[in-house]
Amino acid sequence: MRLFGRRKKRRACVVGLDGVPFGLLKRLAGEGVMPRTAALLRGGGLRQMRASLPPISSVSWSCFMTGANPGEHGIFGFTEVEPDTYRLRFPMFGDLAVPTLWDRLGEAGKRCAVINQPSTYPARRMPGALVSGFVALDLEKSVWPKEHLRPLEQMGYRIDVDTRAARENLDGLLDDLFATLETRRRAAAYFWERERWDYFQVVVTGTDRFQHFLWRAVEQADDPRHDRALGYYQAVDKFIGEMWDRFHQGAAADHEGEGFLMLSDHGFCELRQEVRLNAWLREQGYLDYETEEPKSVAEMAEGTRAFALDPGRIYLNVKGRFGKGCVEPEAAPALREELAARLTEWSHEGEPVVSHIFTREEAFHGPRTELGPDLVVLSRPGLDLKGTTRGKEVFADTHFQGMHTWDDAFVWSRLPVPDQPEISDLAAVIEEWLRA
Amino acid sequence: MRGFHKRSFVKALSWRVLATVSTMTIVYVFTGQPLLSLGVGGAEVVVVKLLLYYGHERLWSWISWGKLRHPLSGLAVSRELDPEHLDEIHTRLEELGYL
Structure with missing residues (x-):
């Protein structure tokens, strides 16, 4: 029983590793590439985790930071179409329809420092400090409060790597990845000291970029960049170790591991070919365009019954929902079933293309469910579903080496995380820990 | 902001009444002279301190340090x-x- 003094103030520290799959983390820890991570895993607490549907960063991180489903928070992808014109729009932080974890913690008088959180651009006022992550463009609009802008500029803070150059110059991308991780490390050290916080979070997005462009470099020992690839994960491991050490330093440190959490927002696997869903819908007679080389679904022809947005979101062109809608609402359920049946039968080189199909009601719940796609489709590993309108070929080669996966994200924590967690479960676990 | 000005002013007024009455009471208890007590109360320059308090309140309202923001x-x-x-x-x- 405690007679004198106050109970130690609880804190939480979250390290996000964008796109790092459960299997890869375990393997790199086991093979000695990530020794600090290996030490954490030895004590238990690592779980395979399901990402959001669709498994894409904007949706998955929105689920993490709100604890809500897309049907509640309203973010279904990096892109949406305007219902009247089908013009693409990009949901931003202001489109998130529910409060974030740190908004709620603020209500309880807690302060948060959040660095490089994807899908929080432009940054807005919050109880603590925020640096927006991808798709942040301008550092000035990515920082709250503004007093932190100058120090970040002075340390050469980088929001992201330059993916423009990456395609032609993979060695340059590796240099950029190391340099960007270093500025992330400096920013974490800066906010750790400068901010008064109860909740601290930093996300490494370089891991996702790395795997999109260089997946084979880490997977294949004979790849010419294999050693440097492992070096990158060693640097990430060192960063994890630094965060762990900082969290356990000083009188205010929590008990070993309590309040420290690591996660990825989706998994990854090798990509062999990209699969253009809109080309398949066109081939099957559900979609047509007004132009020969359509730049977006806005150029679809009258009579189009279904179209796709990245990565595997299929929308029925229902009358009343979309400007050129031609499917009668009462005919929509049958059309959806027909499409799902064809997708299930769809094969390529003797193997099925699709691994999972979810209807809107299966994938989402909440007041914004109606805004979601009619079907969410996941593909077999190696075949990356795309929502592009370019090209008539359904299957195409690509310079990308890695693709997102749904059910092999990871979470490591000694807090009571569910045995088969989903990314939207974690906010409640953290909140409960900090509010207790 | 208008509401905050009004609040600051009413707060200043209520505090001044309380502070001046307590000063006069203390003077009366120590001296037993009601006129002197009233004189000291008046000498507090009620209006000046009232304005000083109001100004002090407004100045602090511009300082965000220590404030809880929703x-x-x-x-x-x-x-x-x-x-x-x-x-x-x-x-x-x-x-x-x-x-």
Whole structure:
């Protein structure tokens, strides 16, 4: 029983590793590439985790930071179409329809420092400090409060790597990845000291970029960049170790591991070919365009019954929902079933293309469910579903080496995380820990 | 902000009444002279201290340090992006194969 003094103030520290799959983390820890991570895993607490549907960063991180489903928070992808014109729009932080974890913690008088959180651009006022992550463009609009802008500029803070150059110059991308991780490390050290916080979070997005462009470099020992690839994960491991050490330093440190959490927002696997869903819908007679080389679904022809947005979101062109809608609402359920049946039968080189199909009601719940796609489709590993309108070929080669996966994200924590967690479960676990 | 000015003024007035009455009471208890007690109360220059308190209150209202801000006060803020920013986002998503 405690007679004198106050109970130690609880804190939480979250390290996000964008796109790092459960299997890869375990393997790199086991093979000695990530020794600090290996030490954490030895004590238990690592779980395979399901990402959001669709498994894409904007949706998955929105689920993490709100604890809500897309049907509640309203973010279904990096892109949406305007219902009247089908013009693409990009949901931003202001489109998130529910409060974030740190908004709620603020209500309880807690302060948060959040660095490089994807899908929080432009940054807005919050109880603590925020640096927006991808798709942040301008550092000035990515920082709250503004007093932190100058120090970040002075340390050469980088929001992201330059993916423009990456395609032609993979060695340059590796240099950029190391340099960007270093500025992330400096920013974490800066906010750790400068901010008064109860909740601290930093996300490494370089891991996702790395795997999109260089997946084979880490997977294949004979790849010419294999050693440097492992070096990158060693640097990430060192960063994890630094965060762990900082969290356990000083009188205010929590008990070993309590309040420290690591996660990825989706998994990854090798990509062999990209699969253009809109080309398949066109081939099957559900979609047509007004132009020969359509730049977006806005150029679809009258009579189009279904179209796709990245990565595997299929929308029925229902009358009343979309400007050129031609499917009668009462005919929509049958059309959806027909499409799902064809997708299930769809094969390529003797193997099925699709691994999972979810209807809107299966994938989402909440007041914004109606805004979601009619079907969410996941593909077999190696075949990356795309929502592009370019090209008539359904299957195409690509310079990308890695693709997102749904059910092999990871979470490591000694807090009571569910045995088969989903990314939207974690906010409640953290909140409960900090509010207790 | 008008509401805050009014609050500061009424707060200053109520505190001045309380403080001056207590000063006069103390003087009366120590001296037993009601006129002297009233004189000291008057000598507090009620109006001057009232204004000083009001000014002091307003000055502190500009200092954000130590204030609790409602955490959801910024939730509705949604800034429109410029067209060139939209193009830039389009390009970035395309570079990562998201379009």
